[in-house]
Amino acid sequence: MNQGLGIVPIELLGDGDHRPLVEAYNVFRRLALPDSSTAGSAEWLRVAFSIWRQALTASGIGLRLERQALYGLPLPRSDWGGEIRGITMRPWDVELTALEAQLRRIVKWDLVPPEFVEVLQHNAQQRRLRVELVTPQHSLNDATDGRSATVIVAADEDALVEARELERLLLEQVNTPAAAATTSEMGRLLGYPPCCVKRFARITAQNDTTLAWALLPGVPCAPGSPLTQWLQPGLKLLSHFPCDLNCAASIALGQRLLDALEAKERGFAARWRSFAARVQVVDQRGNRLALASDGTLGLGGRVTAADLMAFGGPDPDATSRVQSLVGREVSPDSGGLVIASCGWYAPYVADHRGDL
Ligand SMILES: [Zn+2]
Numbered sequence: 001m002n003q004g005l006g007i008v009p010i011e012l013l014g015d016g017d018h019r020p021l022v023e024a025y026n027v028f029r030r031l032a033l034p035d036s037s038t039a040g041s042a043e044w045l046r047v048a049f050s051i052w053r054q055a056l057t058a059s060g061i062g063l064r065l066e067r068q069a070l071y072g073l074p075l076p077r078s079d080w081g082g083e084i085r086g087i088t089m090r091p092w093d094v095e096l097t098a099l100e101a102q103l104r105r106i107v108k109w110d111l112v113p114p115e116f117v118e119v120l121q122h123n124a125q126q127r128r129l130r131v132e133l134v135t136p137q138h139s140l141n142d143a144t145d146g147r148s149a150t151v152i153v154a155a156d157e158d159a160l161v162e163a164r165e166l167e168r169l170l171l172e173q174v175n176t177p178a179a180a181a182t183t184s185e186m187g188r189l190l191g192y193p194p195c196c197v198k199r200f201a202r203i204t205a206q207n208d209t210t211l212a213w214a215l216l217p218g219v220p221c222a223p224g225s226p227l228t229q230w231l232q233p234g235l236k237l238l239s240h241f242p243c244d245l246n247c248a249a250s251i252a253l254g255q256r257l258l259d260a261l262e263a264k265e266r267g268f269a270a271r272w273r274s275f276a277a278r279v280q281v282v283d284q285r286g287n288r289l290a291l292a293s294d295g296t297l298g299l300g301g302r303v304t305a306a307d308l309m310a311f312g313g314p315d316p317d318a319t320s321r322v323q324s325l326v327g328r329e330v331s332p333d334s335g336g337l338v339i340a341s342c343g344w345y346a347p348y349v350a351d352h353r354g355d356l
Contacts, residue, residue, distance in 0.1 A: 003033040005048050011214045012202045020061050027055050067218040067335025067347070086288070086310040088234035089272050091261065093123065095239055096153065100127060101260040103253060104191025105159040107239075108167075111148040120151055130154045134167050163189055192240040193249030200241050211241055212282070212348045218335025220298030223354035226276035227254030231350045232288055232309045235276045237261075245350060255356065275307065277353055281337060281346035286312020289322055289346070293330060297351055300331035303339070 007028060013021075031052055036044050045068075053063040091097065095107040112120065117133065124131045134150040152167070154160040166186045173179040180201060187197035200206070203214045212231070224245025230236050237257050242250035262269040279291040288310040295301025306325040311318055328339045336347040 002029060002031055003048070004036045005033065005045070008210075009204050010210055011204060014202075020059075023059050024052075024056060024061055024063065027059065028052055031055055065334070067213075086234060086308050087275065087290075089275060090234055090236055094237060094257070094261065096124065096127060096129065097260050097264065098191065098239075098257055099129060099153065099155055101256065102155070103256055103260070104189070105155060106163045106189045107153040108163065108186075108190060109151045109153075112151045113148050117149055117151060120153070124153050130157065130160050132160055132164065134164065159189060187240075190239070191253065193243070193247065193253065195249060196240050196243040196247060199243035208282075215241060215243070215245075216348060216350050217245070219332040219337060219349045219351070220296075221351065223297075223351040225251045225254070225354050225356060226273060226278075226352040227251050227258065227356060229276050229280060229350065229352050231280040231282065231348065232276075232290065234309050235272065235280075235290070237272075245352070246354075251356075258356075273356070275309070277356075278305070279337075280309075280350045280352055282348040283312070283344060283346045285315065285318070287315075287318055287322065288312070289325075291325075291330070297332055297337070297349075300329060303328050303330055 007025065031048075033048055033051060036048075049063075049065060056063055095104075098104050099107055109120075121131045130153065132152045132154075134152055150167070152160065152163050154163060163186070166182055166189070169182045170179065170186065173182055183201055184194065184197050187194065199215075203210060216231070227237065228242040228245045228247060228250050230238065230241055237254050238250060240250070258269050258272070261272075275290050279293060279297065280288070281291060282288050287308055290305075290307045290309050291303055292305035293301035294304050303325050306322050308319055308322045315321070324342065325339060325344060328341055330337050330339050332338075333345070335349075336345055337349050338345045
């Protein structure tokens with residue numbers, strides 16, 4: 001921290017020469033920044049950034065502002081809008097479908113409320129899947145009501161035995177170096193691509209804000225596949241966070257899952273695609289929108305459709321506010337999207353208009 005301004009680590013680095021980063025950090029700590037109370041937060045950031053950049057030129061280190069999230073009020077820090085209302089197309093049992101289609105060997109749900117445990121057990125039994133409660137109903141987690149459970153569903157006994165053992169090891173190995181190997185073993189059982197498990201483990205905090213900063217490229221960028229969509233919980237097919245919007249292993253998995261869902265319910269893929277193959281954004285109010293536009297994002301364009309997928313907070317006018325974006329010109333700015341004519345902006349953007 002320096003004058004109320006801080007550096008937030010997003011992702012752990014691998015091997016390599018990180019001396020320039022260490023130097024940038026040390027220079028930031030020593031910066032003589034003016035009193036921050038004289039400017040608004042966005043202006044203050046710009047001023048501080050340029051002082052920092054100036055100070056680094058002496059060390060021959062360049063600094064570039066790649067993305068800027070703060071045009072106005074900062075977004076809530078962690079999970080945007082914990083309560084997901086809006087449009088949901090993700091089948092509640094998509095993970096059990098993946099299990100039946102042999103795309104994964106287990107499904108693991110944490111913090112399952114007691115009343116849902118029975119529903120799960122009943123549903124899994126009907127599909128001839130095995131269910132196990134790993135933690136007792138009176139779990140150790142005081143953050144919830146203290147009675148939620150971890151449930152593992154598996155297609156066969158071997159997977160269940162293996163998952164039980166890994167879960168036990170994970171609880172034992174919290175914050176030890178051995179945990180990494182156990183996590184990757186668990187990822188394999190869950191059917192998550194190793195590249196994605198590895199990247200996820202490197203990200204310093206597993207909340208929405210940090211994940212978005214680490215995993216979403218700033219605008220403009222080439223569109224990714226709709227199958228790697230994760231910004232909209234209501235459209236998400238995969239259970240993991242893809243390491244990249246173009247991660248080949250995630251796209252292949254998503255395609256097989258979409259085929260399995262389509263086989264269960266004809267017409268699902270087309271309906272899902274009509275929302276998923278869009279520009280997905282989180283706006284300054286924390287609302288999550290699916291946008292369609294008539295241009296490429298790099299050059300801007302006109303909004304042709306805007307649907308509110310999940311509310312960022314209790315705002316009775318949210319739906320009409322979102323509808324009013326249709327027809328307006330949207331343009332890229334500082335890694336996000338801006339509609340200047342109505343003061344709207346979206347710091348977090350994932351363009352999923354690419355090929356399936
Ligand atoms: Zn990956």
